[in-house]
Amino acid sequence: MEILEWIQDWLKDNADGEWEKGDAIQITTLDSPLGWDVEIDISKTSIANLEIKWILNENGKQDWYGVKIQNQRFRAAGDAGKLTFLLNLFREMIEKIENED
Template sequence: MEILEWIQHWFKENADGEWEKGDAIQITTLDDPLGWDVEIDISNTSIANLDIKWILNENGKQDWYGVKIQNKRFRAAGDAKKLTFLLGLFREMIEKIENE
């Protein structure tokens, strides 16, 4: 299943009448450096209690991404070509925990 289809399915599966009324999934842009910022409320998921400090992987100004989980929120940011990759990181974490 392609990542957008998966996110849509995951969103629908987690909707409980309250969670989706807030900022359940936010995708915004960054201007300095140019890129994407993804923030997802994971308070009702199996990874809600994880705490991962910011991890930055940088190969240059136009090839970077970072990820963290804190306060029951998944947060990832990356360069302008990394949106699909960032959503994929979230999917990977969810699927890994669910399959353990």
């Protein structure tokens, strides 16, 4: 399943009438450096209590990404070519934790 289909299904599966009214999923752009910022509310998920400090992977000014989980929010940012990658990072975390249960 492609990542956009998966994230759409994930949103529908987690909607409870309240959670989705807030800022459940936000995808915005960064201008300096050019890139993407993804923030997802994980308070209703299997990784809600997970905390990960900011991890930055940088191979150059045009090849980088970072991720953290804090205060029940998944946050990831990356260069302009990393949106699909960032969404897949989130998917991998969710699926890994769910498969461990």
